[in-house]
Amino acid sequence: MFIRKFSAAAMSMAAAALCLTGCSASVTSQEAVKKGQAGASSDKLSIVCTIFPEYDWVKEIMGDHAKDADITYLLDSGTDLHNFQPTASDIMTISSCDLFIHVGGESDKWVDDALSEAVNKDIKVIDLMDVIGDRAKEEEIKEGMEAEEEEEGEEETEYDEHVWLSLRNAKIICKEIADQLSALDPENAADYGSSFEDYSKKLDEMDESFRTLTESSDKNTLIFGDRFPFRYFFDDYGLDYYAAFVGCSAESEASFKTVSFLAEKIGELKCDTIFTIESSDKSIAESIIRNSDNKKCSIAVLNSLQSVTASDLKSGVTYLSLMQQNYDVLAEYLG
Structure with a gap:
C-alpha cells in the first residue's frame, strides 16, 4: 500500500514552479496532470517518466500491474527532450511520485531543483546516464560537422544523452527499473523479475537481428x-x-x-x-x-x-x- 499525504508544502512548491517556468509552454497532457494530482492522495504506485522509452519500459516490466499504477509520460506532446522545460503541473506531478525516471545530462539540469523541493522525500530516482555508467559517451564532432561554439569559460565535458537508442543500454536500464519497482512493491517483485527476463529476451533478439x-x-x-x-x-x-x-x-x-x-x-x-x-x-x-x-x-x-x-x-x-x-x-x- 502506497500512502502519501498532500500537504501545504505542495501548494507552495507549485507557486515556486510557476515562477521557475515563467512563460514556458505546457507540454504535459491534461491526462498526465490529472494523474499527477491524483497521485498526491492515491494509494497507487506513482511513476513519472520524462521520455517515451522509459514510459514503455515501465509498462512492459509492470505487465498487468501497470493498470493499478499511475504512470505519467511528461513529454507526450512530442516536445524534444533538449527543449523541454517543466511546468508547475509537471513539478507537482514529480513532487509526489514514488519513482522518477529521467535521462540525465545537460537537458535535465532542471531535475535537481525539482527534486530538492519534493513533497515525497523518499522518491526513488533513476538517471539513465548514471545507470549505464562507463558506457556513457562524450559528444563526438565528426569531420564536416557544424560545431557549436563553446561559451566562454565552458570546460565541462558534454555527453551524448541518447542512451536509449542502444538495445544493450536498454537491457541494463530495464534491469534497474525492475529492481526499483521490486523495492517499492516487494509483493509483486517476482512478477517484475519475470517480466524483465521475458522483455530482456526480446531486446536480445532485436539486438541480434541488427x-x-x-x-x-x-x-x-x-x-x-x-x-x-x-x-x-x-x-x-x-x-x-x-x-x-x-x-x-x-x-x-x-x-x-x-x-x-x-x-x-x-x-x-x-x-x-x-x-x-x-x-x-x-x-x-x-x-x-x-x-x-x-x-x-x-x-x-x-x-x-x-x-x-x-x-x-x-x-x-x-x-x-x-x-x-x-x-x-x-x-x-x-x-
Missing part, C-alpha cells in the same frame, strides 16, 4: 542531413556516419561548407540514400542532394524516439515496434 544485418552488409557508412542522435546505436554495430550536427545540437541551419562536404560524400561513397530523423523538415537533406552529383538520392527516416506523442501511444507504438521500423529502413539501405 548485428546480423550490419555484419552481412558491404555498406557501413550513412550520411545524415540532420542531427545525429544514433551514436550509441551505431557504435554497437560498427557503423560509421557523417552528419550535419551532433545529436544534441540546437542549430537548424547548416552552412554551405557543411552542405558541400556532405554532398561530396554522397558521390564519394556512392550513396543512394541520405538520412534524417523523424522530426526533420528535410530541408537540409534536400539541399545536400541538390548540391551532389546524385540528384536521385532518396531520403529515409530513422526514428530517434524523441517525438512520440499521446496520439502515438493510442495507436499502439512501443519501443520495440519503433526499433523494428528502424530495422526495416536500414535493411533497405544495407541489404
